[in-house]
Amino acid sequence: MDLPSEMSEDEFTEFLEEEFPEEFPDFSSDITDIASDITSDICWGLEELRDVIMIGATNRPDLIDPALLRPGRFDRLLYIPPPGKDERRTIFDIHTSKKPLADDVNLDRLAGITDGYTGADIASIADAAVMNGIKRHLAKYGNDEDAKKNAELLLVSMDDFESAMKRVRPISQQEISRYQNVAERFTSDSSRKVQPAFVS
Numbered sequence: 001m002d003l004p005s006e007m008s009e010d011e012f013t014e015f016l017e018e019e020f021p022e023e024f025p026d027f028s029s030d031i032t033d034i035a036s037d038i039t040s041d042i043c044w045g046l047e048e049l050r051d052v053i054m055i056g057a058t059n060r061p062d063l064i065d066p067a068l069l070r071p072g073r074f075d076r077l078l079y080i081p082p083p084g085k086d087e088r089r090t091i092f093d094i095h096t097s098k099k100p101l102a103d104d105v106n107l108d109r110l111a112g113i114t115d116g117y118t119g120a121d122i123a124s125i126a127d128a129a130v131m132n133g134i135k136r137h138l139a140k141y142g143n144d145e146d147a148k149k150n151a152e153l154l155l156v157s158m159d160d161f162e163s164a165m166k167r168v169r170p171i172s173q174q175e176i177s178r179y180q181n182v183a184e185r186f187t188s189d190s191s192r193k194v195q196p197a198f199v200s
Contacts, residue, residue, distance in 0.1 A: 061182045069186065079183040082118055082171060085111050091119050095126035100133075102155040110161055116170030128164035129156050136160070 056074060058064065068074055083091060089111035096107065114122060133156040141147040 061179065061186070077183075077186055079179065081179070082116055082176065083122075085115070088114050088117065088122060091122045092126070095123050096156075099126065099130055100155050102157040104158045105156065105161065106158060109158075114165070114170065116173070116176070117168070118171060121168050121170060124168045125161060125164045128167060129160040132160035132163050133157065 054074070056068075069077065089107060092107045092110055096105075110125075114125070117125070133154060137150075137154040138144070138147050141150060
């Protein structure tokens with residue numbers, strides 16, 4: 001391993017199937033054994049490593065074994081809530097920057113009506129809106145050849161975005177409260193503060 005290095009593990013709770021078999025009934029014993037070995041290595045370490053950062057991420061913090069959160073293992077806890085309006089506007093900017101938007105598309109309004117949507121949700125909305133625009137464009141010309149000849153006239157409208165929002169639902173307030181409660185539990189169970197982190 002070249003140093004300095006960063007190791008990132010998404011869906012970190014997949015290491016914990018052995019602790020919660022009822023939550024993961026479909027995992028084979030081989031995968032469970034591997035997960036257990038990796039967890040053991042993280043907790044106790046095979047050798048001292050310097051300039052190596054291990055990052056774990058999960059959307060099921062309620063399944064995290066407290067042993068992994070002891071000092072010297074994962075030393076900093078970050079709670080990332082759904083993005084606020086300004087962050088959502090930035091995310092819309094990123095995911096629509098190369099898309100042919102009609103003049104009626106109001107990204108400020110979209111950012112204002114997507115409270116509770118995550119960055120991934122907004123990316124899905126943008127992609128679905130483009131698909132709506134393509135379908136409308138194809139329907140207008142009736143055949144692929146004419147639609148391709150007039151591809152420069154394809155524009156994604158505000159209606160396309162609003163229709164996409166009907167298929168992509170935001171995280172519920174109940175789920176947000178559950179994450180907040182887990183973050184508070186970690187704070188009360190540990191001398192370390194769970195820090196909110198905002199990612200745009």
